[in-house]
Amino acid sequence: MSRAASFLYRILFLALSSILGGVNPVSGQILKILPLGDSITQANVDHYGYRYRLWVKLVDSGVTFDFIGSGNMNLWGNPPWPPIKGKSFDSDHEGHWGWEANEILDGRVGEGNLASWLQDYTPDIVLMHLGTNDALHEDSTESTVQELEQIIQVLQADNPAVTILMAILIPSTDPQAWRIPAINAEVPAIARRMQTPTSRIIVVDQWTGFDTSTNLYDQWHPNDSGEEKMAQKWFEALLAVAPLAIELQFEPDLETLSWQATIGAEFYSVYKIDPLSLLDTDGDGLPDAGLGDCITASDPDTSDTTFVDQIPLPAPNSAVFYLVAPVTSFGEISLGTTGFGLRRQPSTACP
Template sequence: MTRTRRPLAALIPLLVFLAVFAVLVPLGTGTARAESNGGVKVMPLGDSITDGFNVAGGYRVGLWQKFTAGRYKVDLVGSLFNGPAGLGDHDHEGHSGWTIQQIDDNVVNWLRAQNPHTILLHIGTNDIYGSDPAGAPARLSTLIDHITAQAPNAELFVATITPLGFLDSTVRAYNAAIPGIVQSKVNAGKRVHLVDMYKALTPADLADGVHPNAGGYDKMADVWWRALLSVPGSIGTPSSTPAESTAAGSTAYGNGSAAQAA
């Protein structure tokens, strides 16, 4: 039996559709797109505020700009990948909707895989409106212990969480416990540093009562930057030449962009 060949012209609409589909589908969240410039490994760790809900890349964009302007060679690391093209390194561990316990359940594996020199931890927002907000400080303390046990030589920066448009007394109670937790780890010889993120933002810096707007994320970037500079070696030393950018040529979309929790 003779087979009839389909004319090439008949295949063009299908090829066009597939090309458009490939462009529009968001990039995955695995490590296949991981970027590295060989710099000091820094892991942004937390929930959707680290991911950058409402503003692609969140505080990571402004912080990256400070790294490059200051000629610091930094390699952001993590199993997730998203943010705008202008963000030179899209890797992070910002898991939308996750609680302290969920981060704790996975953090040892992430640390083994990435071996970061510095960790930026902002977590607890989803615990505030969870079933046990009063237990959040204890869970944070346990998380810090697990991080420092797995990565004892890493510099761990622990932030108070940003304000919410509701439950402010609960947020304040959680944040009030963090300095004591951090100090107890410092007293035990651990490389843990307190970062007061709550005071840097106001409810006016929130886009939806939970996640920062662009201005709020810029404020977060500034607070992280100043905290990093206060600990010599946390991001290496400035280079005499501009830091490399590993930016991809197009916007990378990430995980859980429709999530309403942090």
């Protein structure tokens, strides 16, 4: 590959990276994950909480991560969380029982607020489930939306590259719960407005599939099965947080790709992309022509993280783009999640 083609390739790499954005959840990198919310995030002494169940999934997947937050207690004390693989539960969080979104921003006397908490840590990924108390306390949807956007701004000011997994809230049987769908309806639009070229906001649908007759222990809070459903939704979203960073070695008539293992991958698919497919003429932030065709699938072994493309470029000064996609245990190819919170499927799937 000529120097000109190599330079063009790197320009294209940056272009597609700006479209797909996000952090790279690879093994060996300590991901700082902030669970941010209210009592649904905090849980009480009688319940493990979704945080523990998500922690188990991440530990089992072998990812190196750190839950962060100013608190480490459930309400009224901590339950006896069982250790996993010789590890004790990392109980740090930013769940605040009964708090509304404006209180996360402004705080309560003696308890701090988001800006002050962020002086002690900086998250790579935020799990954000906020707005339930605002709905139940009859705050307007408009004010809640404004406060949620302000929370995002505070997080982005602290880390311009933060990835925010923003929940569509779980349902409730509270008489005032009819306001929750109104907030949920605004979440995708919030994600579109507040994403930046470096900070992606991914919508995580915690509402769908959550059954208030079987997944709550009272009118508001998830029971064991509800916590498990929430943890699974967060986990699946984390699987698709980012495309993989790829390194290339240029040799005559071939390119050698290598990448790092990612969360939950059983094997990987490699896509070879025509640079023209990166064009975004409709302005929706997505490549018009999709992400090209899959040219190979690695062996079902996460240690297999290299691929050699022996098909030469069609012209001396031409360029191509490669994308590596992890294939998870769910049988799906997770090409990353766009700023719109939608998974992008390949035009031709690997076998």
